[in-house]
Amino acid sequence: MRAELPLRLARTAAFAAVCVTLAALAHAVSGGSTPAPWVAALGLGAVFAPALALGGRERSTATINVALVCAQLGLHELFGGDDGTGYVAAHLHGRGFGNDVGMLLAHLTATALTGWWLARGEAALWATLRRLVRPLVLLWPPPLPLARPAATVVVRARDVPPDPALRHSVARRGPPLPA
Template identity: 75%
Template sequence: MRAHLPLRLVRAAVFTAVCVTLAATAHSLGGGTGPAPWAAGLGAGAVFALALALPGRERPAATVNTALVGAQAGLHELFGGGDGTAYVALHLHGQGLGDALGMLLAHLTATLLTGWWLARGEAALWATLRRLLRRLTPLRPVSPPVPRAAAPVVRARAVPPAPGLRHSVARRGPPLPA
């Protein structure tokens, strides 16, 4: 099953919103300042273009996580480069190795959790679309009903019981205890 343009636009917009919001929030919390508005807009446009190219069909969790990690790395560089610190990843933000590794682990953890969340949403969306398509598509073509043949009428005569047994009552049961 393939996604058409309206669904692709919505999926790309959700991916972009989650990705850019995560990067901007993490950058604000980690560095103390938010990204410049032009950097956030440029990053959102680039992520949207990337995300619009991917969602033609259902993507597995590995693809979603890979795209999210790549987009987060690019956004991190873009947001860090706005304050005069170009090549942020290579220069380790001017911090020690421990701080840089801590930031890298925090970025990867947040990215992988968000990627898992997006992949689960992707799977739920496609499962819902498949169920909806199954309900809307008839399983077999509808044909006019075939009339059934009428059941034969059988007439039977009631046989009366024998005259000697007409007034007898059967009272047999288990024997009484002694």
């Protein structure tokens, strides 16, 4: 089953909001600064675009976790580069993943838990949609043909067009023959 645009937008918005919130909370809890609102909005847009491209159908747990890890890596660099001056520069914050193992473990742990949570929600959403859509499809009336064939007008018995299935049959009318 494919997701139409309203469902894709809702799923994408939920995924992007979870990614950005998770990255901002991880930075705040681990001793970093919280990102400026415009930086968070930039991160939201950066996550929203690829998530919308991937949101056309149900995704597996592995796909969701890989997308979440990639989003977290990008958001970590984006949020870590915000030094409060309004300029965002990657790797200038001095605390990259290689220098701060605690930040790496915090991101990966939160990403694994959130990925599992999003995957369970994804499976529940698609199971619910399948259960709701199937009965509706069965109740939906079949489409009527646009043009109906014209009925044959019968004036006499010999004017009846022969049915191809009955072309080789014999019609015997009358009482049964004596045995």
